[in-house]
Amino acid sequence: MKELGVTWAKFATCLDPARPDEFADLRPYMEPLREAGIRVVIDTRTTPTLLSEEMRRLVKEHGQDGFDALAGAQSRIGEAVGNLVAFHAGLCDDWEWWGEPDCPLINQMGFTGLDWATLMTVIQPYVRKANPIARWWTGGIGVLCDVNWMKKVLERSCTACGIRLDERLDVCPAPECDGRARAALHDQFDVMNLHHYVHERHSLEWVLNKYAHMFRWVRKAIDENCLGQPIASTEWGMSTWPKVHIEDPSFEGFTSQVFSGGAGALSYEDAPEWFDECLNLFHHYDMKVVMIDKLRDTPRGKGDTHWGVWTGLIKPNGERKPHYKVIQHYAHQGQQESERWEPEVVEKPEEVVA
Numbered sequence: 001m002k003e004l005g006v007t008w009a010k011f012a013t014c015l016d017p018a019r020p021d022e023f024a025d026l027r028p029y030m031e032p033l034r035e036a037g038i039r040v041v042i043d044t045r046t047t048p049t050l051l052s053e054e055m056r057r058l059v060k061e062h063g064q065d066g067f068d069a070l071a072g073a074q075s076r077i078g079e080a081v082g083n084l085v086a087f088h089a090g091l092c093d094d095w096e097w098w099g100e101p102d103c104p105l106i107n108q109m110g111f112t113g114l115d116w117a118t119l120m121t122v123i124q125p126y127v128r129k130a131n132p133i134a135r136w137w138t139g140g141i142g143v144l145c146d147v148n149w150m151k152k153v154l155e156r157s158c159t160a161c162g163i164r165l166d167e168r169l170d171v172c173p174a175p176e177c178d179g180r181a182r183a184a185l186h187d188q189f190d191v192m193n194l195h196h197y198v199h200e201r202h203s204l205e206w207v208l209n210k211y212a213h214m215f216r217w218v219r220k221a222i223d224e225n226c227l228g229q230p231i232a233s234t235e236w237g238m239s240t241w242p243k244v245h246i247e248d249p250s251f252e253g254f255t256s257q258v259f260s261g262g263a264g265a266l267s268y269e270d271a272p273e274w275f276d277e278c279l280n281l282f283h284h285y286d287m288k289v290v291m292i293d294k295l296r297d298t299p300r301g302k303g304d305t306h307w308g309v310w311t312g313l314i315k316p317n318g319e320r321k322p323h324y325k326v327i328q329h330y331a332h333q334g335q336q337e338s339e340r341w342e343p344e345v346v347e348k349p350e351e352v353v354a
């Protein structure tokens, strides 16, 4: 890890709000990392179907009032997250809420972008109370950032009367209301996190163009609707395999959970250029942290073709892949920059304190 230049690492865990004091103890894994100066982000969520099940149950019991009753479930989730954060305080100050909330497979159709923004808002005070210096990261928005999903996250409403407002309005047009328009997600997060995987099969030129558009859009959206929070990534990478071309993979499969045609993959030969060009672009757009999906390929069995198995920097036999050196180069460059990035906790601006 030291030789590679690792400065951040990520863990993932799952909570059951019905048992708010029961969660995995991640301290034994985190202690050696902290001793080595490596910071940790923990990505947490509830048991996958909890929200959709809770929503269906409440709507069945209470009709439309069920949507109000969901607030109870949200505060239970907040308490459960608070317990987890307090337990790991001193070892982890960075918490990610629900990695890839925009993926229908991951959100289990339990919530929209707006619901997710509401959860970020409801849980944030519990996180702060549990650890006042904790930073609250958005769950990484997946696959080159889904702009339509993000628009729901940024949906505006009136700070005084609460009505939904058109995105072009800065002030509430309701008679005798002096409220202002504010996005659903505004000051309730400290770091905008992307899981910006290249997932479909495209050329390097297409990918770089798409990334440039994505960064410009996200930067503008955060500057205009939020508080200009920094952008980072707790997950990124590309599958690599000895002989494969991104547009014509000879390794059958690279099965994707999103695209029926499979996910993109690179040959060992092409990978260094792709990683170099992409990381250079991320640096250009001031991405503060990029965490590579995994260190080592992890085939689970013969014929395992899932793309995520092959995103490692090291082959299953321990041999380094050719792009290992590229990652090492950028990691050391990041370490050497005079100020190592310390994310700040966002202070609520006075005018929006309700």
Ligand SMILES: [Zn+2]
Pocket: 158, 159, 160, 161, 162, 163, 172, 173, 174, 177, 178, 179, 180
């Ligand atoms: Zn209003």
